[in-house]
Amino acid sequence: MITYIKLAWRNLWRNKKRTLIAASSVFFAVILSLIMRSMQKGYYDYMIDSSVRLYTGHIQIHGKDFWEKRSLEESMIFDESTINKIKQNKSISNIIPRLETYSLISFGKVSRVVQVTGIEPDLENEVTKLKGKIVEGNYLGENSNGILIAEGLAKLLNANVGDSVILYGQGYHGITAAAIVPVVGIVRFTIPEQNKTFTYLSLNFAQEHFSAYDRITSLSILLKDATEIESVKSFLKNLFDDTHEIMDWTELSPELVQSIQIDNASGIIMLGILYVVIAFGIFGTIVMMTAERVKEFGILVSIGMKKWKLAVVTTLETIFISFIGVAAGALASIPILLYLVDHPIPLTGETAEAILEWGFDPIIPFAFYSGMYFAQIWTVLAIAVLSAFYPFNFIRKLKPSAALRG
Template sequence: MRLLLQMAWRNIWRNKRRTLITISSIVLAMVLSVIMRSMQLGSYSKMIDDVVGIYSGHVQLHAKGYWDDKTINNTFELPDSLKNSILQHSNVIDLIPRLESFALAAGKERSHESFVVGISPDKETRMTRLRDKVIKGTYFDASGKGTLVAQGLASFLKLDIGDSIVLFSQGYHGVNAAGAYPVTGIVKFSSPEINRTFLYLDLESAQQLFSTENLFTSIVVNMTNPRNVEETTKDLIAVIDTTKYEVLDWKELLPELVQQIQGDNAGGLIMLGILYMIVAFGIFGTILMMTTERIREFGIVNALGLGRMKLSVMVALETTLLAAVSIVTGAILSYPVIMHFHNHPIHLTGEMAKGMVNFGVEPVLPFSLDPGIYLHQAFLILLITLGSTIYPLLVLKNLKPVAAMRA
């Protein structure tokens, strides 16, 4: 085998120009494919983190059926036994309680629909960084009294710090819900929809408003490693009573985001497919020429005693070495580019940037350092290259030494 490997290596470099052209084409494909996938996967990861981090979180716990019928009556109490069972999971940091419902918000002159969110101020800001979004006034103080109003809603209602906002709604089991609260802070969100409607109360005030003492509409599960969300969701489903509760991950909470990513990913895969088709034809053309030129050589070597099986192994080794050199070179050349754009993401401008901001995503394109990107592209290139050896192997299988030496 060592002798065959040495012969294969020398055979590659017998025609240096052809070999370098082939390697260059494969390297270019490797570099372009790795950079393209790194940019795609990096932007998807950023998109998920931004959209999920604005509000929903990666995993939520609800009363059974709440997500299909989001009413204040579909609230639930979180028993200590269930809370402790969830917190025992190695990937769970904390549980963030919320009480959510719609209400009519009124200022001095105008009224507008609003989405009222009762929160635990300290826990909420640890996950969504709500405190950092305050552009005027202050975050909830130690007493927790007052309200945070989204900038768009405050602007429409002509509210400023110190003004009162009046809320009218329907509480638990149809009771009337009404209350007046001082505006202590104004928060700004990148998502226009959230910026037009959201309003935050501390959890106790929200429970008093809607007459839902110790009840919640959702519990957001804050995790150590959001990349393990699917495994964590399955584990949590296993420890809850599924007749009373439901656990949903971000893919179920935000199906429109999933569809957007899937559509963009499909387009990227089509582009990669076209690129690899071009490379495959180039590699096959090179292998075809190499095989045609070496028919006489194969016949002589076979006549001297080197069997067809060993000849086939040698040709396969030549192709494998060609692919290996190209893959390693492509990986080395692409890594600095990916590292640079991982640390210094591309900042977008224009209409694309506006569209991303409207969706709640920062308009940047970070690159992913996921090692799986290299492995997937290397595997595909190796597969294409080895697939190109089918033709020379068929030629060697049907090789007739006498006829080959006369070629």
């Protein structure tokens, strides 16, 4: 067998141009399939991460009926000891308390219904980078009595930093919640819906304004590793009774899950089409290599070389070429994918507007992880190795007299 391996390896480099052409077809197939799958997986990861960080968390704890009613009556009281118990789980990276409700905001003759979110400014900024979205004014402090409003909302109200807006709504137990609140900062969101409806108060001020002292509506939990969701959910369910509801992001955002599943199905179909194109490209190259060597094969069989031995050697050649192309493609794709992961492709025009309507930034993000990486490599390698059956079958049916005549 070692002799056949040596013969196959030497045959590759007798015609370097032919070998490089064949290996190149595998090389570009690996890079193309990796980039396509990286783009698909990257966008799914981005959609999930955006939803998790901005709103739901990987897991969310709230009052039993809060998710259905969205009422302050379903808010909760969390003391420091309970928070410390949750922090004992090493899989948890961040715990973000929020008080969320809706209220009427007015300035001059303009009024709008907006979402009001009470936040702990430093904790919120760690997760959502809200401070970095400030385009005018200042960020909230822990005891701030001001309000952050979205840029689009500020334009609708014609309000600026330093102006005072009226917040009017219903507080805990139906108490009227009305106050004149100064605008301390304006934040810009790329998503139009957020940019027209989001407002933020410091958690302390929000609890005081809505008469929901020491209460929150949700506790969003971010994990170090999203694969630990089920184990952390079990841990949390042992800490809380039936008056609390513990939901993960798939339950909180079913529309997102469905859209990912639908897109992934279409993505797999597109990847399948790509593999068919790749298979024809690799197979065509192998056919070309075989056709060029018909006379060579005829001479070898005529002087007494067994067909099965020749078939083994040509099969090994194809396998070597496949490995060379796959290895080169895998190595070359690493810097390409790492660059794309750090530098997502921005989108413009109608495509960008369509993506913004879905609630995500208009970019094409990429992902890089071993599972995706090796799955594409082995698939392309399998296609290349299967193509080796063509020269094997060709040699089996070879007639030396016809081969010598070309």
